[in-house]
Amino acid sequence: MSGPILETQEVTKTYMVSAGAFRGKRPLKAVNGVSLKVGRGTVLGLVGESGCGKSTMARLMLDLEDLSSGQILLDGQPISAMRRRDVARNLQVIFQDPYSSLNPRKSVDSIISLPLRVHKIGDRAGWTRQVEEIMDVVGLPRRLRHSFPNQLSGGQRQRVAIARALIMRPKIVICDEPTSSLDVSVQAQILNLLMDLRNEFGLTYILISHDLAVVEHLASRVAVMYLGRIVEEADTEDLFKRPRHPYTQALLTSVLTPDPRLGLPQTHLGVAYPNPIDPPPGCTFHPRCPKATELCQTTAPSPVIESSRLVECHFTETLTEEEP
Amino acid sequence: MTMEAVESTLDRTRTISHLEEVLEPTPGAILRRRIFGHRGFMLGGIVLVLILAMALLAPVLAPHDPYDQELTRRLINPIWHAGGTRTHPLGTDSMGRDYLSRLMYGARISLLIGIAAMLISGIIGSTLGIAAGYFGGKVDMVISFMITVRLAMPVVLVALAVVALIGGSLQVVILVLGFLIWDRFAVVMRSSTQQIRSADYINAARAVGCSTLRILLTEILPNTLNNLIVVATLEMARAILLEAALSFLGLGVQPPLPSWGLMVSEGRDYMLFSPWMITIPGVTLVLLVLSINLLGDGIRDITAPESRG
Amino acid sequence: MIPVLEVKGLHVDIPLAAGILHAVRDVSFSVQRGRTYCLVGESGCGKSLTALGIMNLLPPTAQRRASRLCLEDQDLTMARERQMSDIRGQKMSMIFQEPMTSLNPCYTIGNQLEEALVRHKKVSHREARERAVFLLDKVGITAATSRLKQYPHQLSGGLRQRMMIAMALMCGPSLIIADEPTTALDVTIQAQILSLLASLQRELDMGMILITHDLGIVARVADRVAVMYCGQVVETGEVTELFENPLHPYTQGLLACIPVPGRTQRGAHLGSIPGLVPTPIGDLTGCTFRNRCHYSFCDCNEKEVGLFEISPGRAYRCLLSHEVCSQNAARSQSK
Numbered sequence: 001m002s003g004p005i006l007e008t009q010e011v012t013k014t015y016m017v018s019a020g021a022f023r024g025k026r027p028l029k030a031v032n033g034v035s036l037k038v039g040r041g042t043v044l045g046l047v048g049e050s051g052c053g054k055s056t057m058a059r060l061m062l063d064l065e066d067l068s069s070g071q072i073l074l075d076g077q078p079i080s081a082m083r084r085r086d087v088a089r090n091l092q093v094i095f096q097d098p099y100s101s102l103n104p105r106k107s108v109d110s111i112i113s114l115p116l117r118v119h120k121i122g123d124r125a126g127w128t129r130q131v132e133e134i135m136d137v138v139g140l141p142r143r144l145r146h147s148f149p150n151q152l153s154g155g156q157r158q159r160v161a162i163a164r165a166l167i168m169r170p171k172i173v174i175c176d177e178p179t180s181s182l183d184v185s186v187q188a189q190i191l192n193l194l195m196d197l198r199n200e201f202g203l204t205y206i207l208i209s210h211d212l213a214v215v216e217h218l219a220s221r222v223a224v225m226y227l228g229r230i231v232e233e234a235d236t237e238d239l240f241k242r243p244r245h246p247y248t249q250a251l252l253t254s255v256l257t258p259d260p261r262l263g264l265p266q267t268h269l270g271v272a273y274p275n276p277i278d279p280p281p282g283c284t285f286h287p288r289c290p291k292a293t294e295l296c297q298t299t300a301p302s303p304v305i306e307s308s309r310l311v312e313c314h315f316t317e318t319l320t321e322e323e324p
Numbered sequence: 325m326t327m328e329a330v331e332s333t334l335d336r337t338r339t340i341s342h343l344e345e346v347l348e349p350t351p352g353a354i355l356r357r358r359i360f361g362h363r364g365f366m367l368g369g370i371v372l373v374l375i376l377a378m379a380l381l382a383p384v385l386a387p388h389d390p391y392d393q394e395l396t397r398r399l400i401n402p403i404w405h406a407g408g409t410r411t412h413p414l415g416t417d418s419m420g421r422d423y424l425s426r427l428m429y430g431a432r433i434s435l436l437i438g439i440a441a442m443l444i445s446g447i448i449g450s451t452l453g454i455a456a457g458y459f460g461g462k463v464d465m466v467i468s469f470m471i472t473v474r475l476a477m478p479v480v481l482v483a484l485a486v487v488a489l490i491g492g493s494l495q496v497v498i499l500v501l502g503f504l505i506w507d508r509f510a511v512v513m514r515s516s517t518q519q520i521r522s523a524d525y526i527n528a529a530r531a532v533g534c535s536t537l538r539i540l541l542t543e544i545l546p547n548t549l550n551n552l553i554v555v556a557t558l559e560m561a562r563a564i565l566l567e568a569a570l571s572f573l574g575l576g577v578q579p580p581l582p583s584w585g586l587m588v589s590e591g592r593d594y595m596l597f598s599p600w601m602i603t604i605p606g607v608t609l610v611l612l613v614l615s616i617n618l619l620g621d622g623i624r625d626i627t628a629p630e631s632r633g
Numbered sequence: 634m635i636p637v638l639e640v641k642g643l644h645v646d647i648p649l650a651a652g653i654l655h656a657v658r659d660v661s662f663s664v665q666r667g668r669t670y671c672l673v674g675e676s677g678c679g680k681s682l683t684a685l686g687i688m689n690l691l692p693p694t695a696q697r698r699a700s701r702l703c704l705e706d707q708d709l710t711m712a713r714e715r716q717m718s719d720i721r722g723q724k725m726s727m728i729f730q731e732p733m734t735s736l737n738p739c740y741t742i743g744n745q746l747e748e749a750l751v752r753h754k755k756v757s758h759r760e761a762r763e764r765a766v767f768l769l770d771k772v773g774i775t776a777a778t779s780r781l782k783q784y785p786h787q788l789s790g791g792l793r794q795r796m797m798i799a800m801a802l803m804c805g806p807s808l809i810i811a812d813e814p815t816t817a818l819d820v821t822i823q824a825q826i827l828s829l830l831a832s833l834q835r836e837l838d839m840g841m842i843l844i845t846h847d848l849g850i851v852a853r854v855a856d857r858v859a860v861m862y863c864g865q866v867v868e869t870g871e872v873t874e875l876f877e878n879p880l881h882p883y884t885q886g887l888l889a890c891i892p893v894p895g896r897t898q899r900g901a902h903l904g905s906i907p908g909l910v911p912t913p914i915g916d917l918t919g920c921t922f923r924n925r926c927h928y929s930f931c932d933c934n935e936k937e938v939g940l941f942e943i944s945p946g947r948a949y950r951c952l953l954s955h956e957v958c959s960q961n962a963a964r965s966q967s968k
Contacts, residue, residue, distance in 0.1 A: 049819035049821060059527075062530075062531045064531065085533045087533070088533030089533075092531060093527075093531045095524040095527070095528065097524055100524045100525065101524035101525050101527075103546075103547070104547065106546075114534070115532045115533070118533050118534050155909070164532070183676055183910075184846060184891060185886065185887065188889075188890035188891075188903040188905040188906075189905045189907075191892070191903055192902045192903055192905060195900065210820060212894065213892045213893060213894055216892065216894040217897060217899055217903070237899075240894055250821055251821060252894075253824075254820045254821045254824045255820065255849070256847070256850055256852070256853050257893050257894070258849050258893065259852055259853075260853070260855075260875075263853060264824055264828045264831060264853050264854065266828075267821055267824055267825070273789045273792075273822075
């Protein structure tokens with residue numbers, strides 16, 4: 001089967017939020033027309049800062065929330081037309097916070113075997129065997145099977161979450177900030193594990209993270225989100241060597257590599273932070289953009305696609321490429 | 325050991341060193357330790373268990389039949405007064421019935437009403453509360469409105485009115501109380517559910533493909549059990565007191581059933597001469613309600629000690 | 634030159650049901666005016682408790698002892714709570730990680746800023762307000778006068794953190810302790826806040842202790858670094874020395890764990906430190922890192938490992954000689 005394993009077409013999600021005590025409800029476009037194609041066996045990194053909509057995208061892809069408009073296709077089929085069970089067999093998730101992603105009242109065995117029990121795969125003896133197998137694969141000692149989450153460390157809990165996600169051998173795993181809550185040394189263990197598992201099981205990952213270094217290490221393709229839209233998308237090496245969009249450039253400059261010879265970077269971004277309820281007119285990035293012109297204040301740019309790169313900026317042709 | 329050997333055994337990024345100890349005890353062990361350390365809980369628990377034992381073993385322990393009237397032996401003093409006899413350690417009431425036996429059988433009535441009303445109101449209130457907390461939106465609006473309406477009703481007056489219309493009896497009292505005191509269940513379960521609703525493990529269960537009912541029963545309910553049990557004990561105490569009040573007013577359990585509230589009412593006329601007829605059932609009521617409250621407080625402290633001040 | 638802060642032999646013990654938790658063990662360092670001292674380590678290493686110990690803001694059950702704890706020339710170990718209360722906010726201030734919970738949501742920003750000054754110095758509210766406006770301006774908050782009337786929830790995370798910095802500066806302290814000041818902020822805001830702190834520090838000639846788990850921040854901001862593990866300082870040095878030649882196996886391990894765009898090979902395994910951080914409860918013998926160390930040998934189990942100084946200000950806590958450690962560093966960095 002060819003074609004992208006997961007595709008989103010002009011997906012939009014609008015929330016109605018109250019804008020104040022007596023001011024009624026106003027629309028908040030958390031996701032504003034996002035189109036993505038995720039290739040089989042690849043890792044798509046979705047990066048952005050708080051309020052960009054990447055977590056909302058994760059929830060939409062998992063069918064945890066309804067789309068306001070657009071479609072999400074899993075292997076060519078719209079998710080809205082599929083049964084929840086069938087979506088779950090193919091698409092699983094690992095959440096950020098290992099402390100709240102496991103039910104504190106359930107044992108590790110019960111948590112990991114939940115997908116098998118819900119989908120009625122195999123019988124009770126089979127469940128135990130499969131749980132033990134997957135625990136071996138993710139590096140959890142078998143004796144922890146009857147432990148409870150409060151007895152485990154952050155890294156161990158995240159491994160339980162990974163085991164739960166993989167026990168049904170899904171095709172796609174959405175990793176929503178999988179290592180952000182973990183210590184540096186544990187983070188490395190978990191990232192290595194994720195890479196090994198991807199090779200072993202031929203998985204496709206959608207990696208959502210604000211940590212650009214992690215994304216650069218793991219992802220084959222990166223999409224940068226800002227206020228609900230994708231402002232740049234390219235192969236990882238390309239994006240990190242030659243970022244075109246001013247926001248991507250600022251993001252990459254802000255990454256603090258452990259090099260003591262360099263000082264603090266200047267991002268020239270300005271202090272003004274947009275309010276998602278009241279986005280700026282024209283290009284939503286213009287108030288913070290060092291290269292903004294009058295055109296940017298009035299007209300929203302449309303995405304420019306050349307070879308395998310997408311940039312949404314009026315000046316993609318004429319921008320000088322800055323080496324980060 | 326050569327450096328390579330050391331590295332090959334240590335540099336297994338997949339497996340965790342065997343040196344990790346599971347230091348924390350299981351939730352069950354933590355609970356047991358806390359239970360036996362909590363004085364209020366133990367005290368309330370012991371008293372409640374004693375009263376429960378008295379109620380259950382009443383047919384065996386009671387010296388007489390509580391309904392057995394003997395008009396020649398009316399108003400005998402209890403054993404510590406002059407004129408008391410050992411056959412009637414707590415004396416007899418105005419109809420010549422043995423007071424101690426009535427007290428013991430009265431425990432049955434109070435506990436039965438307390439537990440039954442608590443179960444009925446618990447099921448109604450929890451279902452409404454969990455539904456409101458989980459589904460939110462319009463469902464929450466409707467259920468919150470129902471709770472508000474119910475809170476606006478004065479419970480005792482409504483109970484009185486219903487009983488006055490239909491007539492009082494044990495079953496009527498249980499049903500009336502059960503359908504009236506569910507409000508606290510609903511409010512507490514609603515807020516508990518709302519807190520848990522956004523936890524990632526609920527999202528994970530949905531992503532796995534769990535049906536809504538399964539999520540409500542296996543993911544949400546076990547995590548709200550602490551609060552549920554605390555409210556259940558408090559509502560049980562409330563039901564017992566309400567029944568006593570209703571029976572006192574003559575609109576609850578009807579004589580000759582030995583309800584403690586009824587016994588207080590019957591003793592009213594003899595208050596000045598035989599004060600024990602009011603004080604004894606009053607004291608047992610207080611003991612029962614106090615023990616239930618201590619138990620409830622204890623459960624709350626034990627299951628969520630962080631919330632203590 | 635007298636250091637702004639001098640800490641020698643700081644210990645913090647917390648009695649628990651399972652025994653005494655030695656959360657901070659024999660920590661010593663000094664901070665100079667105009668320089669940034671970074672305490673870096675993972676969760677549970679004791680860096681936050683060290684700061685709280687200096688400020689005497691520890692939980693009530695915790696016990697602190699230090700052979701020397703001096704702010705400029707004032708001995709903090711002898712200071713009573715009332716004196717500490719005067720010193721906090723005035724001579725030394727702290728900036729916390731999560732600005733939302735560190736600010737009182739019921740009071741306006743102006744109120745909270747003014748209170749910080751009025752509490753310590755006998756100035757009128759008008760003077761306090763002027764200083765508040767001056768500082769808000771300095772930390773880059775535009776329209777400062779109108780901001781005074783706003784409440785914390787009306788500001789974004791970055792602005793709240795700037796406000797926290799302004800509040801910490803109200804009385805002109807000599808020392809600022811910043812505990813993970815940018816962890817809760819976006820990456821683009823992080824760089825701005827760190828630049829702000831650096832420029833304010835230079836301008837006001839303050840000493841700064843920056844506590845973080847992020848080695849990238851340490852590299853770009855610190856003058857001197859102390860790496861903490863399990864309550865102890867395991868390595869100290871100037872920042873360039875530490876990054877170019879990390880001596881302690883834990884520091885080497887940490888540096889090998891981090892993915893660095895352009896340097897670590899994409900898709901390859903990251904270096905890692907196997908195992909978990911042990912909890913320092915009860916009697917401790919030997920090196921607490923031995924179970925996770927690639928180079929441990931039998932002596933690591935028994936011998937008390939002291940902090941070995943190879944030159945003034947450069948020290949590490951390991952039984953291996955520093956030549957061997959340097960070799961190991963070179964090997965692990967070339968991988």
